Amino acid sequence: MRINDNFEKLPEVYLFSEVAHRLKDFKEKNPEADVIRMDIGDVTLPLPKCVTDAMHVAVDEMGTTKGFHGYGPEQGYEFLREAIAFTDYRRRFINISADEIFVSDGAKSDLGNLGDIYSADSIVALADPGYPVYLDSAVMSGRGGELQKDGRWSNILYLDCNAENSFKPAVPEAHADIVILCSPANPTGMVFTKEELQKWVEYARREKALIIFDSAYEAYIRDEELPRSIYEIDGADEVAIEVRSFSKTAGFTGLRCGYTVVPKRLKGTDADGKEVSLRKLWNRRQCTKFNGASYVVQRAAEALYSPEGREFVKMATDYYLENAGTIRARMVEAGYTVFGGTDSPYVWIKGKNGLSSWDLFNELLEKYHISSTPGVGFGSEGEGYIRLTGFNSYENTVKAMERLKKPEAGRN
Numbered sequence: 001m002r003i004n005d006n007f008e009k010l011p012e013v014y015l016f017s018e019v020a021h022r023l024k025d026f027k028e029k030n031p032e033a034d035v036i037r038m039d040i041g042d043v044t045l046p047l048p049k050c051v052t053d054a055m056h057v058a059v060d061e062m063g064t065t066k067g068f069h070g071y072g073p074e075q076g077y078e079f080l081r082e083a084i085a086f087t088d089y090r091r092r093f094i095n096i097s098a099d100e101i102f103v104s105d106g107a108k109s110d111l112g113n114l115g116d117i118y119s120a121d122s123i124v125a126l127a128d129p130g131y132p133v134y135l136d137s138a139v140m141s142g143r144g145g146e147l148q149k150d151g152r153w154s155n156i157l158y159l160d161c162n163a164e165n166s167f168k169p170a171v172p173e174a175h176a177d178i179v180i181l182c183s184p185a186n187p188t189g190m191v192f193t194k195e196e197l198q199k200w201v202e203y204a205r206r207e208k209a210l211i212i213f214d215s216a217y218e219a220y221i222r223d224e225e226l227p228r229s230i231y232e233i234d235g236a237d238e239v240a241i242e243v244r245s246f247s248k249t250a251g252f253t254g255l256r257c258g259y260t261v262v263p264k265r266l267k268g269t270d271a272d273g274k275e276v277s278l279r280k281l282w283n284r285r286q287c288t289k290f291n292g293a294s295y296v297v298q299r300a301a302e303a304l305y306s307p308e309g310r311e312f313v314k315m316a317t318d319y320y321l322e323n324a325g326t327i328r329a330r331m332v333e334a335g336y337t338v339f340g341g342t343d344s345p346y347v348w349i350k351g352k353n354g355l356s357s358w359d360l361f362n363e364l365l366e367k368y369h370i371s372s373t374p375g376v377g378f379g380s381e382g383e384g385y386i387r388l389t390g391f392n393s394y395e396n397t398v399k400a401m402e403r404l405k406k407p408e409a410g411r412n
C-alpha cells in the first residue's frame, strides 16, 4: 500500500526529546544537582474530592443493571452539555445552547479532527510561535503544501508574533480560509483584548473565513475586561468554532474531556455556493468517527460545575497563576524582557544579548539548575526565547527563582 506521504514530509519533533536528552546528560555529569523543572507542560495538582466522588458513584452505577451505561450520545450526555451551556455561556450572557456543545475526549483530538469538515485546499493561518498541533495536523491532511528551505510550509499563512506586536497575531493582508487562534496563548501566555478579537471577527466576515478559537486556558483569565470566549464578540457565532478543555483548568489531562462549540448560525459554502451548516457537518463527523467520551468521565466533568467544583477550578488556576506571577516578577527583576505570566500559566522570556533559545536553555540549566522549554521549538519566531510554566509546586517555583539572585545557590 501507499502511505500518506504527508507524514514523511513532517520533520521529526525533536523539541521535547532533545530537552529530555540534555537534562539526562546534565544530571549524569552533575549527579548532586537539584534540577527544578520549569518546563512542565502538564498540571500537577490532584483532582478534587467532588470529582473523584462523582466517579466513584458513576463506577458503582455501571456495575448495576439499572445504572449501566453503554454507548452514550456521540455529542455527550445532556446533563453535561446543559451544565456547560448554562455555566460557561448563558450565565455570562452568551447565547449558546446545549445542542451547540459537542463533548469530546479532549481539545487536542478536536483541533486535529476539525480538518475533516473543511475543504482540502483551504489556506490555514496560524500563529508562529504556536501550539504545534495546529501546524502538524494541517500538514498531515495535505494542507501544508511543501516544506521550503526556510523551514516554512508553502500553503500555510504564518501569523508572525514577536516583541513588536506583543506576540499577538495581527490581521494579515492576505486571504485565509481557516484562522486558528489561541488565547490565552501557549507558549507565549498572551491574551487578546476584545478590540483585537473584534478585528479577527471582522477579518473572518470579510474573507468568509472560519476562526477556530482555542481557549483551553480561559479559566486563567482574571482581568474582567479580557474576553474568555470568542462569542463575547458580536457576530462571532457566525464565523467561529470554540474549542475548550478541562485539562489545564481542572486537572483532566489524564482523565480526558473537553468540548467544542459549533453554533447553529455558523455556515460554510459548498462547491455550488450553497450555504451549509457546519454544526450539521461536525455532528455527522462525530457520529461517524467518535463514540462519545466515557460516562464516568462525563460525570466527573459535570462535578466541576457544582459549587465545590467551581471553587476547585478557581483554587487550582489561582495556584498556577501565583507561580507564573512569581516567575514573571523575578525574571523582570533579573533584567529579562518578559511576556505572559498574567491571566496565563505561561511565561515567555527573551534571552539577553541576542542569546539563542538553546543557549538560554543551557545557561539556565548550567548556572541555576532550572529547566525550560526553548521557544524555537514552537516556530521560528520563537528563536531567542524560552517558555517557563507555573505548573511546578509553589515551593519549587520560589526556590528556582531565588537561585536567579545567587547563581551558586543552584549547586546544592
Ligand SMILES: *Cc1c(COP(=O)(O)O)cnc(C)c1O
Pocket: 105, 106, 107, 108, 109, 131, 182, 185, 186, 214, 216, 244, 245, 246, 247, 248, 252, 253, 257, 258
Ligand atoms: C494542552 C493544550 C490543549 C490540549 O488539551 P487536551 O484537552 O488535553 O487535549 C489544547 N490547546 C492548547 C493550546 C494546549 O496547550
